[in-house]
Amino acid sequence: MADLPNYRPETLAVRAGQERSQFGEHSEALYLTSSFVFKSAAQAAKRFSGEEEGNVYARFSNPTVTMFEERLAALEGAEDCVATSSGMSAIMAAVLAHLKQGDHIVASNSLFGATVQLFNNILSRTGITTTFVSHTDPAAWAAAIRPETKLFFLETPSNPLTEIADIRALVAIAHAKGILVAVDNCFCTPILQRPLDMGADLVIHSATKFLDGQGRVLGGAVCGPKKLTEEVFKYLRTAGPTLSAFNAWVLLKGLETLKLRVEAQSANAARLAAWLEAHPKVARVFYPGLPSHPQHELAKTQQKSGGAIVAFEVKGAREQAWQVVDNCRLLSITANLGDTKTTITHPASTTHGRISPEARAAAGINEGLLRIAVGLEAVEDLQADLERGLALI
Numbered sequence: 001m002a003d004l005p006n007y008r009p010e011t012l013a014v015r016a017g018q019e020r021s022q023f024g025e026h027s028e029a030l031y032l033t034s035s036f037v038f039k040s041a042a043q044a045a046k047r048f049s050g051e052e053e054g055n056v057y058a059r060f061s062n063p064t065v066t067m068f069e070e071r072l073a074a075l076e077g078a079e080d081c082v083a084t085s086s087g088m089s090a091i092m093a094a095v096l097a098h099l100k101q102g103d104h105i106v107a108s109n110s111l112f113g114a115t116v117q118l119f120n121n122i123l124s125r126t127g128i129t130t131t132f133v134s135h136t137d138p139a140a141w142a143a144a145i146r147p148e149t150k151l152f153f154l155e156t157p158s159n160p161l162t163e164i165a166d167i168r169a170l171v172a173i174a175h176a177k178g179i180l181v182a183v184d185n186c187f188c189t190p191i192l193q194r195p196l197d198m199g200a201d202l203v204i205h206s207a208t209k210f211l212d213g214q215g216r217v218l219g220g221a222v223c224g225p226k227k228l229t230e231e232v233f234k235y236l237r238t239a240g241p242t243l244s245a246f247n248a249w250v251l252l253k254g255l256e257t258l259k260l261r262v263e264a265q266s267a268n269a270a271r272l273a274a275w276l277e278a279h280p281k282v283a284r285v286f287y288p289g290l291p292s293h294p295q296h297e298l299a300k301t302q303q304k305s306g307g308a309i310v311a312f313e314v315k316g317a318r319e320q321a322w323q324v325v326d327n328c329r330l331l332s333i334t335a336n337l338g339d340t341k342t343t344i345t346h347p348a349s350t351t352h353g354r355i356s357p358e359a360r361a362a363a364g365i366n367e368g369l370l371r372i373a374v375g376l377e378a379v380e381d382l383q384a385d386l387e388r389g390l391a392l393i
């Protein structure tokens, strides 16, 4: 972003990456075209060989997608960004671009469910193996390293218990052995946390969540230095899980309000967490912004606020937790997160329902646990909605 020196995030969110056409449109254009024409046979040849820069085919690049990539790269402080069709395809692309048969991943044991499935059931078939270790214990990561370990993979705060992985400590351990570090930054977004500034090599996004922020489209991205993203791009242009122009256009508009939304949703979450912690029917609250969070001090060193995800245990088990969910009229009963509309989930019977009860208990996901992804509604209205069910306990 040589043309955007030192602009602050709110400026980058609305300005970075825009390329105007000859029509001088003020808002970013949506280029719904799968291929691009050339002025001559000679130009076509140069574009295909890479001798001349420019668009060829939308599996390789599209101007609307490029604008989204440049805007997100600017926000993450990344040299480059490549967009993908979803968060999962971003993870798949990042891993397959840099690892091969026989390579090994060390990953956090509290990753997004589909990421665990991807590593265990799909990447394992290619001969890439994964060892899952304690999210919060850097010594366990160091102990799991093998000669063939190529990647540390983490996301922080974790879902749903909001445990914090120490990004700087894990980067130091990995880099001492020449291992890459990829951070899924979906929960914090670059507004609250910039892993590349802390030494991480790649940042991965599910753009479906806060970057869109209004629950409309799927998308993903991999950000980092060009020498690493170039390999991801080579995978994408051949394998094909690229972002559609329409989704990129929606996401560009999403990024424009990212800072406002994430800060407001995080402030709402902080108020809701404090209210829940003082509630007589609540046994425990998990929120990095609360001083009672075991890693509150670490969280303060790497994220600007507690974020918009709050988990809490009601006094009781599944029946009491479901009672709270079923008495919500405002909160949406859905597993999505990062939306302007607040959502509520019972992890033990939904997102973590396929894990054995023993493994769930070991992970600290009890039957009384609920997760709220806080949106933009008035906190008082959210409290009244939750109070209806809590009062019945």
Ligand SMILES: *Cc1c(COP(=O)(O)O)cnc(C)c1O
Pocket (backbone or CB within 6 Å): 086, 087, 088, 089, 112, 114, 115, 155, 184, 186, 187, 205, 206, 207, 208, 209, 218, 219, 220
């Ligand atoms: C949703 C999510 C993903 C997967 O993203 P999709 O866009 O649904 O493919 C990956 N990581 C985290 C942390 C997520 O919340």
